[in-house]
Amino acid sequence: MTLTPTPTTTRGHDAGQPDFRDRVNTVEASAYRARHHALNMGEVQGQGYVGQALGSADMFAAVYTDQLRYRPEDPHWNGRDRFLLSTGHYAIGHYAALAEAGIIPVDELDTYGSDESRLPMSGMASYTPGMEISGGSLGHGLGVAVGMALGLRFQQSPSRVFNFLSDGELDEGSTWEAAMGAHHHQLGNLTALVDMNALQADGATKTVLGIEPAADKWASFGWHTQRVNGNDAAALLSALDTIAREAGPTGRPSVILCDTKVGKGVPLLEEREKAHFMRIEEHEWQICRDQLTEGHTKGSQA
Template structure:
């Protein structure tokens, strides 16, 4: 059985390679099905790389190890992004990439905990992830388990009342083992999230509930790593939140420049083009 991976083991150069690999795997899975939420996967890849290869402790060969840090995917439709990092981390064999979204695959198009190693919760209706994370964090705290709970959620979920009930509970119960990661790409199904229901100023609201709050460029790896470090060293008893401003389709300029909506359509002849462009920008 492997030992837990030491926190902070990789340099930012190595993390950039991990993020690049996550983007490549997401595009490859998207090509398998001819669709998928690849815009979100490309945008959140830097945050996922820092989560799994800088901040978190886990055992790839024992995904249910009791001492692991928990990573909750509140946004179930981002599953393609989480599968990519789970493969990169060695929790899911990379050979399964070609099965994405297929019948009997362990990687359905929306995340389901019953199917996928390393998938802690089943994604469904948005706005529930932070509440589940609060419950997990409370349970770990009561068992004196030092593990952290990381909850990745979307900016659209900031419009859900359940999110703010959970935020209030986390502050009240002084859950210093909880880290909420907010992907702020300003997109949701109906329009920009700031147009549908603006939650600004986001960090001020979390701070009002007793959280340690930060906001950084989610596609700047140096800033992302520094934010994770600051979150882990935040005052004891404060839940932590990092709001990451990300760009959909980051790393593939012709998709970045497209008029972006919640679901980015990639034509059949564009998958190879996107992978080739990504290859040109591979970190050395």
């Protein structure tokens, strides 16, 4: 199934602010299509980081449909906001968002992970339009984001920097060094979004290296901190609106800790034990798509 994004002539806050319920509906619809994109890409390989893509789809959709200033036809437009994917293995979810944004063609998603594709399994800035940094080893993205936000301020640019992290990256000392630097430089143009899905490659985050109380830690580092249900479009938009009202060249950096569910929207995958890197059987892909559609339809009718 190929789902095409709804055509639009506006991008992010350049469009002004429509009714809040309309904004929520737009995010939910985009996230639904993005989940289908992720399943379609995953089927190309028969496996992958599908669970993370499903779980974080609402986060990507909220930022790309509602917050970012960008030009689909010119991914390197100097006036764009920057979205940095620190978690390179989430590229499958990011590609779905880029397709929804019109930055890459939806049909190109079929090449995911293939030879000569612009869509490798781990995000690479040198290959993919709209991919600002290359991912791989975790814990580097926030440091790059701090430097980028500081550089934009020196250039007197109004552009903002969004950095997508995972809760596993909170185990990395480099993340906290960058967090300290962001507060020191008062980077009010920097927002971090952390996918708190409670899972890492080696098991549950709390058993690998406990990170709680995560919100208290970020606040103690001087960040404006919010924690929300990352699978609730309204909660995400409210948190992002709070940040947007205060965002500027200087001020406190902001973080939104987003509690999400791996495999969100597909019950078959939500309860799968080994969910960090999933192998999905050939006959299960259509079941996943059917469950996703059924759940979305019920939600729309509720």
